[in-house]
Amino acid sequence: MNPALNPTPLADETAASTLPLLRVNQLTRLFGHEKGCQDISFDLYPGEVLGLVGESGSGKSTLLSLLSGRTPPDRGSVQYRADHANWLDIYEAGEARRRQLLRTEWGFVEQNPRDGLRMSVSAGANIGERLMAQGARHYGQLRETAIHWLQQVEIDASRVDDPPRAFSGGMQQRLQIARNLVSKPRLVFMDEPTGGLDVSVQARILDLLRSLVRELDLAVILVTHDLAVARLLADRLLVMRRSRVVESGLTDQILDDPQHPYTQLLVSSVLQA
Amino acid sequence: MTNMTTETRFAQSGRESMENTAAEGYNFAYLDEQTKRMIRRGLLKAVAIPGFQVPFGGREMPLPYGWGTGGMQVTAAILAPEDILKVIDQGADDTTNAVSIRAFFERTARVATTTRSGEATIIQTRHRIPETPLKRDQMMVFQVPIPEPLRFIEPSETETATLHALGDYGVMHVKLYEDIVAHGHIATCYAYPVEVNDRYMMDPSPIPRFDNPKLHMSPALMLFGAGREKRLYALPPYTRVVSIDFEDYPFEAQRQDGVCAICGSANTYLDELIVDDRGTRHYVCSDTDYCQEHAGQQGIRA
Numbered sequence: 001m002n003p004a005l006n007p008t009p010l011a012d013e014t015a016a017s018t019l020p021l022l023r024v025n026q027l028t029r030l031f032g033h034e035k036g037c038q039d040i041s042f043d044l045y046p047g048e049v050l051g052l053v054g055e056s057g058s059g060k061s062t063l064l065s066l067l068s069g070r071t072p073p074d075r076g077s078v079q080y081r082a083d084h085a086n087w088l089d090i091y092e093a094g095e096a097r098r099r100q101l102l103r104t105e106w107g108f109v110e111q112n113p114r115d116g117l118r119m120s121v122s123a124g125a126n127i128g129e130r131l132m133a134q135g136a137r138h139y140g141q142l143r144e145t146a147i148h149w150l151q152q153v154e155i156d157a158s159r160v161d162d163p164p165r166a167f168s169g170g171m172q173q174r175l176q177i178a179r180n181l182v183s184k185p186r187l188v189f190m191d192e193p194t195g196g197l198d199v200s201v202q203a204r205i206l207d208l209l210r211s212l213v214r215e216l217d218l219a220v221i222l223v224t225h226d227l228a229v230a231r232l233l234a235d236r237l238l239v240m241r242r243s244r245v246v247e248s249g250l251t252d253q254i255l256d257d258p259q260h261p262y263t264q265l266l267v268s269s270v271l272q273a
Numbered sequence: 274m275t276n277m278t279t280e281t282r283f284a285q286s287g288r289e290s291m292e293n294t295a296a297e298g299y300n301f302a303y304l305d306e307q308t309k310r311m312i313r314r315g316l317l318k319a320v321a322i323p324g325f326q327v328p329f330g331g332r333e334m335p336l337p338y339g340w341g342t343g344g345m346q347v348t349a350a351i352l353a354p355e356d357i358l359k360v361i362d363q364g365a366d367d368t369t370n371a372v373s374i375r376a377f378f379e380r381t382a383r384v385a386t387t388t389r390s391g392e393a394t395i396i397q398t399r400h401r402i403p404e405t406p407l408k409r410d411q412m413m414v415f416q417v418p419i420p421e422p423l424r425f426i427e428p429s430e431t432e433t434a435t436l437h438a439l440g441d442y443g444v445m446h447v448k449l450y451e452d453i454v455a456h457g458h459i460a461t462c463y464a465y466p467v468e469v470n471d472r473y474m475m476d477p478s479p480i481p482r483f484d485n486p487k488l489h490m491s492p493a494l495m496l497f498g499a500g501r502e503k504r505l506y507a508l509p510p511y512t513r514v515v516s517i518d519f520e521d522y523p524f525e526a527q528r529q530d531g532v533c534a535i536c537g538s539a540n541t542y543l544d545e546l547i548v549d550d551r552g553t554r555h556y557v558c559s560d561t562d563y564c565q566e567h568a569g570q571q572g573i574r575a
Contacts, residue, residue: 095435095439096439096441099439103443118426118447120426121426121450122451122454124450124454125447125450125451125454128447128450129443129444129447130443132443132444132446132447132450133441133442133443133444134443137446137518137519137520138519138520138521139450139453139519139520139522140521142450
C-alpha cells in the first residue's frame with residue numbers, strides 16, 4: 001500500500017497499514033521431490049487480496065494449509081501481527097492459540113462447502129457457531145446476527161432455520177462465507193471458493209466477495225487455478241510451479257506482461273471468450 | 274404395581290442354595306483382583322480430575338453391552354463384603370435389569386442388597402438418581418451408554434480429545450441452539466450436558482434433566498462407567514456441576530403435569546401410564562422406593 005495515495009492519513013493509521021499483517025519466511029514443506037512447496041517468502045498487508053495461481057499439483061493448497069496453521073512446515077515461519085506491533089509465530093504459539101485465531105481473526109472458506117459447514121444443523125447455528133465458541137450465550141442475539149449475515153450474503157432471512165443440505169451449491173458457498181465473516185476476521189483464506197459452481201453462480205459469488213472484501217477491509221489469500229477469478233479479485237499474484245514461486249507481482253502486470261515462460265504459457269492458455 | 278419387599282435382604286439367607294452353584298470358582302464380585310485394581314486406579318484418576326474421561330481395560334461381562342457392563346465393573350471394583358447394594362433401572366428396583374444385576378452381586382459377592390435408598394452404601398443406576406437425598410457415605414454408580422458429550426457433533430475421537438484438552442466447547446451450544454430452532458425451547462430431556470468444576474464438559478448418562486440439579490454439590494461420590502466405550506469418569510463429593518444453557522433460555526428441570534397416583538407426590542419425577550383404551554393417563558413416581566416410603570408415611574398401602 002502506498003501511503004501517498006491516501007491524502008490525509010492519521011499518523012498511527014499509516015503506521016498500522018504500512019506494517020504487514022502476515023510475514024512468511026522461507027516456508028517449506030515437501031512430500032517428495034518438488035511435491036509440496038518450498039522457499040516461499042512474502043508479506044501480506046491489511047486489506048490486500050493475494051492470489052495463488054498455478055497448475056494442479058504445484059503446491060497451492062499445501063501452501064494455504066501451511067499459512068493457515070493447519071499443517072506444520074518442515075522449516076520456515078509464518079508470523080501474524082495479532083495487534084498493533086506484536087508478532088506471533090503461529091507454529092510456536094501452540095495449538096490452542098492457533099485454533100482461537102482460526103475461529104476469530106481468521107476465516108477459511110473451503111472449496112467444497114460440505115467441508116466448511118455443519119450440514120446437519122441449521123444455517124443460523126452454522127453462522128452462530130463461532131460466536132458461541134467465543135462465549136455468546138444469548139439465543140435471540142445469535143439469531144438476529146445470523147439473519148443479518150444471511151442478508152449480507154443475499155440469502156433470504158426466512159431460510160435461517162433450514163439446514164444447508166436444503167440449499168443450492170451457490171447458497172451453501174455463500175453460507176460458508178457468512179459463517180466465516182461473522183467473527184469479523186482480518187484475514188480470510190479461500191481455497192477455490194468458486195471451484196465447483198456453474199458460471200452464473202460463480203459470477204454472483206465473485207461479485208459478492210469483491211464487495212465484502214472492500215467493505216470489511218479484509219486481507220485474503222486466495223487459491224485459484226482460474227485466472228479470470230484472480231484478475232477480478234486479487235491485487236497481487238504469486239505464480240507457483242513445481243513447489244516454487246516462479247513469478248510474483250501486481251495482478252494486471254503479471255497477466256498482461258508475464259515474464260516467466262511458465263506464466264506466459266499459463267496466460268496464453270486461457271481461452272478468449 | 275407389585276407388592277415389593279422393602280426390608281434389607283441379606284444374601285446370607287439364600288446361601289445354602291447358592292453355596293455350590295453360581296459363585297463357585299469365581300472371585301469375590303466376579304472380576305479378578307488385578308482387574309479390580311486396574312479399575313480402581315482408573316477411578317482414582319477420574320476422581321482427581323472431575324469430569325475427565327479415563328480409559329480403562331474393560332472386561333467382558335456375562336451379559337451384553339448396553340445392559341450395564343460398565344456400571345457393573347465399577348461396582349465390582351469398589352464393592353466390599355460389608356457393603357449394602359441397591360440397583361435401580363428407570364428408578365425401579367423390580368425391573369428385569371435391576372433384578373438381574375442385584376442377583377448377580379448377591380451370588381458372586383454375597384453382599385447384602387436393599388431397595389431402600391437410605392440404607393444402601395452403593396447404588397447402581399442407569400436412568401435415575403433417587404429422590405431421597407444422598408448422604409456422604411453413599412456412592413452412586415452410573416451405567417453409561419455414550420460417555421462423550423461431543424460425539425453427536427464430532428465423530429472423531431482424536432478431535433473430541435483435543436476439544437476437551439483445549440476446553441473448546443462452543444459446539445455444545447450449537448446443539449442447544451438447534452433444539453430451540455426445532456422446538457422453541459431446549460428439548461434435550463436426558464443426558465443433558467453439564468460443565469464440571471468449571472472445566473470439563475460431561476455427559477451425565479441418560480438421567481432425565483430433572484435429576485441434573487442433584488449432581489451439583491452432591492455429598493455422595495458419583496462414579497460413571499461405560500462398558501462398550503471403556504471409559505470411567507467421576508464427580509467427587511461437593512463438585513460444582515452446571516447444566517449449560519442460554520441467557521434467554523435458562524436451564525430448567527422438567528416440570529410435571531400431575532401428581533403421583535399412588536403416593537400423591539407433586540415434586541418427584543413421574544412416569545406416565547395409559548390405563549385404559551380411551552387414553553386416560555395416570556402418573557406414578559418413577560422412584561419406586563421413594564413412592565412406597567411416601568405412601569407409607571401417609572398411611573396409603575402401595
